[in-house]
Amino acid sequence: MRIGELAKISNCQVVTIRYYERSGLLPPPSRTEGNYRVYNVTDAERLAFIRNCRTLDITLDEVKQLLSFRDHPADGCARVNELIDRHIEDVASRIAALQALKKQLRGLRKSCTEGREAADCPILQQLNTSGNPLGDEASSHAECSNKCQAVN
Known part of the structure; x- marks a missing residue:
């Protein structure tokens, strides 16, 4: 089948399939x-496997590892369990x-x-301060979000 057909049956965009090829997730x-x-x-x-992993928010690096485990079916699954356990911890931390x-x-x-005029809105005033109006917890969330985006 051609790439358009693969995209249609897998519900995946053509550009994504090409990206997975460039990333080494799909063979040339x-x-x-x-x-x-x-x-x-x-x-x-293989594409369905990748898509299922991505649905679970598994990173591309983790997908590569899982594909490697999948490509060696005689090996034990302890490392698969370790990877999923780490992923669960990451998800719990993000939550x-x-x-x-x-x-x-x-x-x-x-x-x-x-209801007030925008000039008197406490939310806008707090967001306009030079410090972090939401406190330390929010800045730790921002760091987490940035880290999560970098990983994905």
Whole structure:
């Protein structure tokens, strides 16, 4: 099948499939005489595996490791469990940071309980301060978010 067909059956954009190829997650496809990419069922299964991993917010580096484990089926799965355990810890940490952010945002929202002119809005005034209006917990969330974005 060609890349458009693979994209359609996998519900994945063509640009994403090409990205996965460049990243080494998908092997380079065969080519037709006209230089069109040609994929087979094995490629579609590998892409489905990658997509399922990404649905679980597994990073591309982690996906590469899982693919390596998958490509060596006779090996034990202890390292797979370790990887998933680390991922669970990362998710729990991000959830805690998001809960702290939610708490800080609710506190910020409670500072303005009535309709006012924007010039008198306590939320805007707090956001306009040179310090961190949301406190240390929010800055730790920002660091977590930046780290999470860098990983993904």
